[in-house]
Amino acid sequence: MQHLPNSYPFVVWDYVVFALLFLVCASIGVFFAIKGRKKKTSKEFLVGGKQMSYGPIAFSLTSSFMSAVTVLGTPSEVYRYGAAFLFLPVFYQSGITSTYEYLELRFNKIVRLAATLIYILQTLFFFGFAVTGFDLWGSVVATGIVCTFYCTLGGLKAVVWTDAFQMVVMVAGFVTVLIRGTILSGGSTKVWEDAYEGSRLSIFDFDVDPLRRHTFWTIVVGGAFTWLGLYGVNQSTIQRCISCKSEKHAKIALYLNLLGLWIVLVCAVFCGLVMYSHYKNCDPWTAGFISAPDQLMPYFVMDIFSSMPGVPGLFVACAFSGTLSTVAASINALATVTFEDLVKQCLPNLSEKKSTWISKGLCILYGALCTSMAAAASLMGGIVQAALSIHGMCGGPMLGLFTLGIIFPCVNWKGAIVGLLTGITLAFWAGIGSFIYPAPATKTLPLELSTLNCTLANTTTAFLSLSCLLRPLLADTWYSLSYLYFSAIGCLGCAIAGLLISFLTGPTRGEDIPPVLIKPICNLFCFWSDRLKTLLWCGVRHDSQDVSTRAELWQPPATVTGRGDCVTGREMGQTQAQLQPAIGYLFPHGWTGLTSPSGGRAGTKPHFTP
Numbered sequence: 001m002q003h004l005p006n007s008y009p010f011v012v013w014d015y016v017v018f019a020l021l022f023l024v025c026a027s028i029g030v031f032f033a034i035k036g037r038k039k040k041t042s043k044e045f046l047v048g049g050k051q052m053s054y055g056p057i058a059f060s061l062t063s064s065f066m067s068a069v070t071v072l073g074t075p076s077e078v079y080r081y082g083a084a085f086l087f088l089p090v091f092y093q094s095g096i097t098s099t100y101e102y103l104e105l106r107f108n109k110i111v112r113l114a115a116t117l118i119y120i121l122q123t124l125f126f127f128g129f130a131v132t133g134f135d136l137w138g139s140v141v142a143t144g145i146v147c148t149f150y151c152t153l154g155g156l157k158a159v160v161w162t163d164a165f166q167m168v169v170m171v172a173g174f175v176t177v178l179i180r181g182t183i184l185s186g187g188s189t190k191v192w193e194d195a196y197e198g199s200r201l202s203i204f205d206f207d208v209d210p211l212r213r214h215t216f217w218t219i220v221v222g223g224a225f226t227w228l229g230l231y232g233v234n235q236s237t238i239q240r241c242i243s244c245k246s247e248k249h250a251k252i253a254l255y256l257n258l259l260g261l262w263i264v265l266v267c268a269v270f271c272g273l274v275m276y277s278h279y280k281n282c283d284p285w286t287a288g289f290i291s292a293p294d295q296l297m298p299y300f301v302m303d304i305f306s307s308m309p310g311v312p313g314l315f316v317a318c319a320f321s322g323t324l325s326t327v328a329a330s331i332n333a334l335a336t337v338t339f340e341d342l343v344k345q346c347l348p349n350l351s352e353k354k355s356t357w358i359s360k361g362l363c364i365l366y367g368a369l370c371t372s373m374a375a376a377a378s379l380m381g382g383i384v385q386a387a388l389s390i391h392g393m394c395g396g397p398m399l400g401l402f403t404l405g406i407i408f409p410c411v412n413w414k415g416a417i418v419g420l421l422t423g424i425t426l427a428f429w430a431g432i433g434s435f436i437y438p439a440p441a442t443k444t445l446p447l448e449l450s451t452l453n454c455t456l457a458n459t460t461t462a463f464l465s466l467s468c469l470l471r472p473l474l475a476d477t478w479y480s481l482s483y484l485y486f487s488a489i490g491c492l493g494c495a496i497a498g499l500l501i502s503f504l505t506g507p508t509r510g511e512d513i514p515p516v517l518i519k520p521i522c523n524l525f526c527f528w529s530d531r532l533k534t535l536l537w538c539g540v541r542h543d544s545q546d547v548s549t550r551a552e553l554w555q556p557p558a559t560v561t562g563r564g565d566c567v568t569g570r571e572m573g574q575t576q577a578q579l580q581p582a583i584g585y586l587f588p589h590g591w592t593g594l595t596s597p598s599g600g601r602a603g604t605k606p607h608f609t610p
Contacts (some may be wrong), residue, residue: 011310013310016313017310028158030154032154033153033154052245055164055253056161058257060163086519087232088250089247091241092241098116098235101340106405107413115401118397121394122395123330124369144368148331150162151332151367152364155332156239156332159328163328178270181271182274195273211480211481213482221485221488222392225392228399230391230395233402236329240329271297278304298316334362335359339355343362393424394490400490407519407521408499409513410502410507411502415499415502418498418501422498423497425493426493427486431486433475433478434483436479437471437472507538509539510540513540518540520537
């Protein structure tokens with residue numbers, strides 16, 4: 001462990017507290033491995049047998065996407081810059097395990113494969129690392145080994161319950177830092193006054209300039225696209241939601257997750273304000289005591305708790321809890337996507353035992369890959385910006401793709417694939433350009449920091465003439481967009497291109513789409529006429545949507561023989577040959593909507609039975 005300037009190294013009790021975190025996480029994996037040893041099925045391993053309740057799922061969702069990015073990054077962002085259910089029902093009712101199964105049902109295998117590969121690459125690159133005095137590779141390897149261990153042994157149940165435990169650790173770490181830091185800074189009133197005087201409370205900056213790093217509009221608009229991509233269509237989120245015992249439990253989990261999300265974010269923001277109040281006259285980063293802004297929070301903890309052995313270890317456990325939860329959720333999601341979207345497509349007749357072993361093998365493989373990619377997020381600046389940039393550049397186009405499939409029945413597979421590629425191209429163009437040609441200092445310069453009362457460390461000041469740097473014409477416009485807009489660019493680019501190509505190549509016939517796969521925005525407006533809804537459904541029978549997903553339909557199907565078989569009920573306008581592939585995916589346990597009435601004639605159309 002490297003010694004931080006003017007701080008103290010870890011002592012034995014710090015290592016003990018830190019090690020206990022890994023021990024508890026590993027123990028949870030062993031517990032669920034022993035408990036579920038008689039239920040050796042791939043569904044049990046990947047989605048917990050779809051018997052999870054909303055409580056642990058809510059904690060797990062909050063813990064996973066907060067991660068070390070929030071524990072380490074958000075306080076630093078506040079310190080430097082100031083504190084500035086549409087998809088779930090469709091996924092749950094479709095009975096899918098991987099969100100990308102939906103894309104094959106709605107479009108075809110090409111779209112599913114393209115989205116799967118993009119998700120795998122996106123997830124592998126989305127990892128930050130804790131910036132304490134630990135050796136980098138030591139912390140990365142330890143995290144990778146522990147995550148892989150309990151993911152492989154216990155499956156999704158171990159991941160969910162471990163996340164719930166880690167959420168408690170994260171909040172405990174934040175609260176401890178808040179209490180101690182507030183006391184040393186002179187109380188909450190003093191913290192608030194210092195924050196106000198230092199312009200750290202400029203939340204409502206309504207400047208519409210998209211080049212500004214953080215304003216009200218960049219956070220609300222850009223942040224909305226980013227978080228909707230994470231909580232609306234991300235495999236890690238949807239996988240845990242569909243593991244709930246009912247759609248109601250899944251929705252409650254998302255609502256509780258929203259509450260937990262706000263609690264953690266508020267804690268992180270206030271930690272940043274307390275940290276600013278404590279260092280308002282001696283900024284460690286400017287003074288050269290630390291080498292990166294992301295080290296501010298660990299430095300602050302080691303500073304204020306130097307006389308209390310064990311407490312710094314609690315904070316490190318807090319940060320690593322976020323890292324563990326993110327890595328574990330990603331490993332499990334990657335294993336699920338790879339097995340469902342790639343392996344099962346090539347080997348459809350695998351036994352349950354082989355499926356489970358392959359799933360566990362994939363967990364080990366991705367655990368190793370995630371460990372080796374753990375430092376990727378540090379390449380793009382602060383870890384908050386790096387993490388959200390990666391999710392924005394990949395998650396935005398993915399959000400656009402699912403939006404096209406669910407909201408716009410007219411979009412065909414050609415529009416979907418062109419839209420996805422267009423969104424990815426635009427988002428990466430802006431993202432990579434901003435990395436190569438950083439925005440002007442007038443747009444991204446942090447708020448003023450002081451070293452008035454510091455005994456400065458050895459520092460070297462270098463002056464660089466900006467005029468000598470060759471910048472392209474787009475450097476001060478397109479490449480200078482706030483990183484929070486990357487997701488919006490990808491999503492809107494995907495949607496616009498997808499709709500345009502679909503109309504040029506011929507929109508999808510509504511009769512070819514099972515209504516369970518569609519949820520147009522017009523459904524939200526109950527006062528609209530049935531004629532208008534029918535028009536916006538583009539030929540899909542919107543009045544049959546709920547019928548096709550009733551619990552009674554999940555029964556073994558009646559025997560069907562001969563070409564003259566038909567189904568009874570309201571007419572759907574699809575031939576049996578068109579409907580059967582979707583039925584096989586949507587209702588894997590069978591479907592009683594199909595019957596074989598006597599005297600059936602060839603060419604009769606199938607119907608849904610109410």
